Amino acid sequence: MIDLRLLREDPDLIRASQRLRGESTELVDGLLSADEERRAATQRFEAVRAEQKSIGKEVAKASGDERAALLARTKELALEVKAAEAAASEAEQTLRKAHLAVSNVVEGAPPGGEDDFVVLREVGDIPRIEAPKDHLEIGEALRAIDTERGAKVSGSRFYFLTGVGALLQLGMLQLAIQQAVEHGFTPSITPTLVRPESMEGTGFLGAHASEIYRLEADDLYLVGTSEVALAAYHSNEILDLSSGPSRFAGWSTCYRREAGSHGKDVRGILRVHQFDKVEMFSFCKPEDAAEEHLRLLAMEEEMLAKVEIPYRVIDVAAGDLGSSAVRKFDCEAWVPSQSRYREVTSTSNCTTFQARRLNIRYRDENGKPQTAATLNGTLATTRWLIPILENHQQPDGSVRVPKALQPFLGGREVLEPAK
């Protein structure tokens, strides 16, 4: 939810942002009038309520005829109060709906849609590989990835990681956690089933509702990322941010329905229903958010360097941002079998948008509670196995293990195909 004060002071700023995103500016006008109506309705309610209270006090003291007269008046008032309260709470709900409909105010993202991203830099050399095998072919030869049995057991877009595949993933995630700890992040293992409020608060029940698994019998949702649990972790709290941002690295399994992506990226483990991820999450003061965003991006690049894969960093265009984000940087790793870059990390600055919904605050210099800013970013996920296997493949079918991962594979420098 955006800051209503900002909306009142500078509605054109919000309209401009909506335009940049390719979203409706009418939503802004709807929100403005809902805001006004709510304040008016609240005031009407408060006026009658105040009268009711003060007369109520007189009733307590009065007696005889005077008391009877007062009681008659209060009886009427009780009805008025009830009606005014109902009107106020309805106005409140209307406002909330309108409030939820407006996306966060874009900050620095390039204009345009999905294809209008700006490449900030390309890092690392693209390997020259004759007729590169794709990750599934390599993974099957190594007995590392088994999608056939994944489909047999659970359906399409499921897989088993076995042997060196399992070790690679565990090593990579462990490496991510180690790095996060070195940088002062609190390592966390988070719930993967959350209540509707948590899902709603992080904004995932909006446009992405169909992406999410829901357990109807228990009214719980399976998270698509540990961001959900990490964001909701501090909901309805006032944090102490006086000594800097509060940083977490959450390790969890993630679940996505991938509804509407039938026939897209069906091979291998690029797009799957279940994967593991280490996600960074920061709570900070709004004025520090842009700097924190760059820090998360730097963390991602540090990890990509450790697994020695070439990548580029893109500044995602306004039209392709999630509704919570004011800016988003993706790192895309080179995938030799596709001769193109594919997204492996994404870091978003949500400023106060998410925290306002979740009611996460901090105390400013004057001790006054203010809404905090939240940011998130990927530190490692199952998908990384794709560029790791493909970029480090060798003509004989073996795969070189990046130095940083070798300790997790019993010191092996090369993974050999199974006979």
Added chain:
RNA sequence: GGAGGAUUCGCCUAGUGGCCGAUGGCGCCGGUCUUGAAAACCGGUAUGGGGAAACUCAUCGUGGGUUCGAAUCCCACAUCCUCCGCCA
């Protein structure tokens, strides 16, 4: 799955229909005293909405209800604790 108990302002706690936004202690902040500190004493210390302000309204786990009036009575739900059962 069954039975009981609990939920009040950072923590503990008082409060069974109007004088209660709510007692007291701890903690924290400021002051007096002190060379400094501690102790003692004095004062201040929830959040949100509206308002330039005075101020006002809401909030006692959440949502409903009873009542002129609810922290207090009734109902539902959530969470935590204890016991029994079941599973590991």
